Amino acid sequence: MKIRLVYTPSIIQEPLIAEIILETGAKININRADIGAVSGEMVVDVPEDKYNRVVRLFRDKGLKISLLHQPIFRDDARCIACGICTLICPIGVFTIEEDWSISLEAERCIQCGVCVAVCPTSALALSEGEV
Amino acid sequence: MKKTIDEINERIKDGSVAVVTADRMSEIVSELGPQKAFEEVDVVTTGTFGAMCSSGAFLNFGHSDPPMKLVDVWLNDVKAYGGIAAVDLFIGATQASRSRGEVYGGGHVIEDLISKKPIDVFARSPGTDCYPRKELETTIQIDDLNQAIMLNPRNAYQRYAVATNSTERMLDTYMGPLFPNFQNATYSGAGELSPIPNDPNFDTIGIGTRIFLCGGEGYIIGEGTQHNPRGHFSTLMVTGDMKGMNPEFLRGASFKNYGPTLYIGIGVPIPILNEKIAENTGVRDEDLLTDLLDYGIQRRDRPVLAKVSYSDLKSGEIEVEGRVIKTYPLSSYSLAKKVADTLSDQIKRGEFFLSESVKPLSTTMVQNPMRETKEHPLVMDVMVQDVITVKEDYNVQQVAKTMVDGQITHVPVVSNEGKLVGMLTAWDIAKMVAQGREALAGEIMTRKVLTADLDEPVELAARKIEKYNISALPIVNSENRVIGIITGDMISRLIGRGR
Ligand code: SF4
Numbered sequence A: 001m002k003i004r005l006v007y008t009p010s011i012i013q014e015p016l017i018a019e020i021i022l023e024t025g026a027k028i029n030i031n032r033a034d035i036g037a038v039s040g041e042m043v044v045d046v047p048e049d050k051y052n053r054v055v056r057l058f059r060d061k062g063l064k065i066s067l068l069h070q071p072i073f074r075d076d077a078r079c080i081a082c083g084i085c086t087l088i089c090p091i092g093v094f095t096i097e098e099d100w101s102i103s104l105e106a107e108r109c110i111q112c113g114v115c116v117a118v119c120p121t122s123a124l125a126l127s128e129g130e131v
Numbered sequence B: 001m002k003k004t005i006d007e008i009n010e011r012i013k014d015g016s017v018a019v020v021t022a023d024r025m026s027e028i029v030s031e032l033g034p035q036k037a038f039e040e041v042d043v044v045t046t047g048t049f050g051a052m053c054s055s056g057a058f059l060n061f062g063h064s065d066p067p068m069k070l071v072d073v074w075l076n077d078v079k080a081y082g083g084i085a086a087v088d089l090f091i092g093a094t095q096a097s098r099s100r101g102e103v104y105g106g107g108h109v110i111e112d113l114i115s116k117k118p119i120d121v122f123a124r125s126p127g128t129d130c131y132p133r134k135e136l137e138t139t140i141q142i143d144d145l146n147q148a149i150m151l152n153p154r155n156a157y158q159r160y161a162v163a164t165n166s167t168e169r170m171l172d173t174y175m176g177p178l179f180p181n182f183q184n185a186t187y188s189g190a191g192e193l194s195p196i197p198n199d200p201n202f203d204t205i206g207i208g209t210r211i212f213l214c215g216g217e218g219y220i221i222g223e224g225t226q227h228n229p230r231g232h233f234s235t236l237m238v239t240g241d242m243k244g245m246n247p248e249f250l251r252g253a254s255f256k257n258y259g260p261t262l263y264i265g266i267g268v269p270i271p272i273l274n275e276k277i278a279e280n281t282g283v284r285d286e287d288l289l290t291d292l293l294d295y296g297i298q299r300r301d302r303p304v305l306a307k308v309s310y311s312d313l314k315s316g317e318i319e320v321e322g323r324v325i326k327t328y329p330l331s332s333y334s335l336a337k338k339v340a341d342t343l344s345d346q347i348k349r350g351e352f353f354l355s356e357s358v359k360p361l362s363t364t365m366v367q368n369p370m371r372e373t374k375e376h377p378l379v380m381d382v383m384v385q386d387v388i389t390v391k392e393d394y395n396v397q398q399v400a401k402t403m404v405d406g407q408i409t410h411v412p413v414v415s416n417e418g419k420l421v422g423m424l425t426a427w428d429i430a431k432m433v434a435q436g437r438e439a440l441a442g443e444i445m446t447r448k449v450l451t452a453d454l455d456e457p458v459e460l461a462a463r464k465i466e467k468y469n470i471s472a473l474p475i476v477n478s479e480n481r482v483i484g485i486i487t488g489d490m491i492s493r494l495i496g497r498g499r
């Protein structure tokens, strides 16, 4: 399950993720990390069985968490099935099917955002997640 | 044996007409042969759904009170052309919004009109005795307009060149994102389903042909601009009443770092009047070849890297000189199919009748490049030829001295054989001095050097300098020896003089 973590840069100094991994034994996969001057953001994948515990620990350490059940949304009324998103997505979330429709596996998205900028009809949007 | 359009229209009326889509017709012709196909099929419907930049609309607003000549006009902050009478306007698909930039433009205004959304109008005028009003603000929707007529100067290209990128840099183009080093190629057009490939000699398509245009009824009114039948790049000029269109079959769009455009769905019915026409509608993706072009070359005449077929393109990859390039569509095949299917259904239900064209489109028209009367300077005209260079084994001191003596801020680094291997700037040297570090030119130079060509227009060199935020471009010969250099300063001086 994917979650987005928002944190202050000071937390980066601490081996936070390593601690949580050691404590829970959860294989946490870092999908994406952006570190800015005043805040940082990370998208991580947490195995389902350890999910609740990991989320609790992140919260305890003072990180803001949103749950990304569906990280990316497509407005199917605007999408024209051109396929440009299949070209740009580094993860391969979009696929051109036999019948030329474009399928998406939203749960694999790491919210890099490039497809949102490239989609010619503005059909794609990143989810804010549930807090 | 022959059929006439009147006979086909009779069959549409009594419901006995035989209609198939162009992709199905290709199968029928190859299974049964053209003669049998002609006997079995009355109409073939074609369809395409792609970004068609050369599109727009004439709008008539009716008069305000007091009356006003709409001169400078913005619709949802997108500039419309007001230089036609008092209350006629033309809105073009690629015009970008004044406030929102490339993400919203004329194509979106056209879509919003057809979707019956409100549009904010702002207009200014100097005022005349007969049109005294100087400023106007109102909000309208399509039903408030007397007429809203789509008129697209160039649509439905017969085929379109495929784009790829040989350079080491990502390009954002109207052909979508092109990754460096031939990582992808993008193509447009529906291939065997597209209108013109099914009637390439214009046996039936002509002025007055009734078509499916964005869900409504439209007409072909002539050859599209840049119509080039001999080069197999024919195009259509089309028109239609926007009040009858359906937003499902068009979409305002925007390409990143290129700007707005409009995706349009067009379907042309081809009446199967004889065996020859049947044979032509049997065209297959593998018969339709198009050129693979290198968009890394920013000139009008881009080199053709290979000929590829639409069946190769649709397979998802092409092979060019032993290299596999992934291919991606920009137009929508699924909506192109929907256009052809919908037109087919309309004909079967007796809602769409065929028209006789009054004049076929030209099969001989030629297109010439622009005549340019003002010479643009080339890199060789402005570059400095006595280039000061340094060797890889120069130390910081020696490089600094060379720069100071030559009064230059950039210096190409060359190997012992005199070949270009890197670049150094005064900044690189200053950094070393500030850190008190010793190093050789070869260790601190930038190795990936962008260069310019002798016959490259200065304008293009200037764009490279600006886009990649560098300050000089060396010019090398075929042996990679530095034969000149052009700097941002030289270009600014030149432009300052010329304008
Ligand atoms: S790029 Fe946008 S319009 Fe094209 S298929 Fe993807 S979501 Fe749909």
Ligand code: SF4
Pocket: A072, A088, A089, A090, A091, A092, A093, A108, A109, A110, A111, A112, A113, A114, A115, A116
């Ligand atoms: S934001 Fe878009 S491009 Fe990035 S991973 Fe998600 S779906 Fe792919």
